[in-house]
Amino acid sequence: MVVRDNFTFSELENWLNENRVTEIECLVPDLTGVARGKILPRVKFTEDRGMRLPEATVAMGVTGEFPEEGPYYDVISPNDMDMHLQADPSTVRIVPWATDPTAQVLHDCYDRNGKLVPFAPRSVLRRICGLFDAEGWDPVVAPELEFYLVARNTDPNQPLQPPIGRSGRAETSRQAYSIDAVNEFDPLFEDVYEYCEKMGLNVDTLIHEIGAGQMEINFFHAAPLGLADEVFFFKRTLREAAMRHGMFATFMAKPIAGEPGSAMHVHQSVVSKLTGKNIFSNPDGTPSKEFFWYIGGLQKHIPSAMAIFAPYVNSYRRLARNTAAPINIQWGTDNRTVGIRSPVAGPEARRIENRVIGADANPYVALAATLACGYLGIKNRIEPSAECKGDAYLGEYQLPRSLGEALDLLRADKELASVLGEEFVTVYTEVKEIEYSEFMTVISPWEREHLLLHV
Template identity: 85%
Template sequence: MASRDNFTFSELEQWLDDKRVTEIECLVPDLTGVARGKILPRQKFTEDRGMRLPEAVVAMGVTGEFPEEGPYYDVISPTDQDMHLRPDPTTVRIVPWAADPTAQVIHDCFDKHGQLVPFAPRSVLRRICELYGAEGWEPVVAPELEFYLVARNADPDVPLKAPVGRSGRAETSRQAYSIDAVNEFDPLFEDVYAYCEQMELNVDTLIHEVGAGQMEINFFHAHPLGLADEVFFFKRTVREAAMRHGMFATFMAKPIAGEPGSAMHIHQSIVNKLTGKNLFSNPDGSPSQAFYWYIGGLQRYVPAAMALFAPYVNSYRRLVRSNAAPINIQWGTDNRTVGIRSPVATATARRIENRVIGADANPYVALAATLACGYLGIKNRIEPTPECKGDAYLGDFQLPRSLGEALALLRAEKDLAEVLGQSFVTVYTEVKEIEYAEFMKVISPWEREHLLLHV
């Protein structure tokens, strides 16, 4: 049988037979990265080889709300018409925690004319990869995904806290890169690695990050669409494993006050398809002009793309001065205070790291957006600012400070709308406005504490 990376439908059927699969989870990632879809018996999946769902299913907010009027309905049909979903055979994985043999398959969304639904997150990333392909380029990415383990919490009014480990104690101090702190949760991570192995996820190293109960998982570099799928699967996996061990795993950008936020740093480079060479390096090993233009593109367009990298009100709590998260779009070599970092690497492995993106970002949207910024930099030959060789936290804020400001910048940036698709930008910004309006209905403890009797 061929590698699963090149599965045909007939090979998918053989794989399902070999695994004795009886049920299929037919998944579609929505705008937030939530898995939507249906569970089908094996025979029904084989007979239909696809299914239908209302198109608004991939275009709703994290609260499940939809806009009631406005530009959203210039894109989404007011008649609530169906999308036609087709399974991508290369995405099939076993569901390791299911009681009966169950597979999960990610589906792409098509309209009645057979065209990809342009506002579906996976469609947007496909669109960007095709732009690269048309230039003879192959984008390569490697995400580093941070998350917190927290004690079970059934009351949203109660602050989150670190979970109890094998010692019977919860972490109360920061344990960056501590092996013993990771070992506190050995039983959980043994399950996580076992699940990832069964699902053939290409996870690399696991480390303890700065925050109490904060972890980071690194992925091997690969093609963006396949890696976005893996991040999507991994989030489901670690949440499930954590719950089975009496705790929660959260990818909120800032889940605990006083602790660092969680990021999804994305390393990115470009390979010339004809030569197999890294586009970011000259033959003599020095940085190429494309390398600098790519950085220039990130600097030019990242502020306008922040609503895609930091998609919730909570996201902006992470992006504060001296809190292990960038506040600007300066760039530097081996400098973790900047938003755009160039790690020390050989000419073959030269890459650029976008450190702005939050762990709460949809992986398909985040990868599409960061690659779009770099693509525009090369196409428009945008020169970067001089390299920052000091502490970038001493500089000014260059990123939007709130979701409302970020949405205004995204709406105004025509270049990003052109490459990502205007219909996607319209749907995304309209949905995020609904989420923001929902948030503004909630009165926070801070407001009650400081305003109740003082204003």
């Protein structure tokens, strides 16, 4: 059963009755996209219609650590105060793999004064959508999410390997767009599609990508918040289904050395609330000034947003030359070598594709950031560079090469921070600094192999 927008709490109760739900997974996405929260009995959920969690629950790193001092505590109280979590009834979905009838509901985070917590991922995206709404615009997005299926791996010191398919063999060669290669994992994907149907996830096309065991799922275009919810739910669903079939699914940007990385390409356009028309096209069908300004905004601010689009040390292994990933912010029409692509489409479907974002990015803050870049482009009438008509892979690097560099750029971009929210940028960058510092304490096999006896 698909839940419609503006679902009320009374309608939610009816839905829970119809589906005989006995337990509720009360979820809130944190900065890494991890599902935090509590599991409540149906009665307890109905009585409270919400719950409380410490503020830091949504503001910790991927290892569960958070800063012990510094600007982080200018935003988050050192007293470990509670957030008040309010269920969003329109997000309720069944948990199709649960033994007992169980629902999952996303929650928004509020402070004690009833204001959205500014650093919670759903709050950030709500903020950006509000800016578009104030201009009389509806942003429309469509993510394309790549991922790898890999053999079960319980030892992090061992490299990941492609999984065994129906044939009893693992992939060893490039299988881009191969139908038979997808069919190797038919039992898994049958479950995935069944789960998605029961959850009302609007997934579209499934294809095999370039890498061994690498797939891509496309989502139908829709409003940003609902689609971010769907990406969040899909990641959770795919991981669960894969484990039930003896393998792992990973959204790491670069999980396997020598194989292409995984991206989350985001198509985006803007519709006028007044006319219902795509503002990227003029009445005669030609590209509008807003189309070019949006591209200009992406070009100016994408480098500053890379800590959001590429949030981990591993993310920058994907964004390297000769890896089938963009290394600059050139734009072009029907050109997959650029970071900002304009697909061939009719005037009503004219859109811009951000190809820089990694599959490891939090969908809420990634969509917020790419829309914020375009918003600033239109508002400030930023003209783009000349269109790239050649191979942009041969161009110069225009993106930060490391997480540390990316964090410095994000902190320095005051325009982008003012749109995303200064509190969010402060918390996000401080958390990422902790992750980066933790990584730098680890000595890699490459260092032991090449430096141990040679330097």
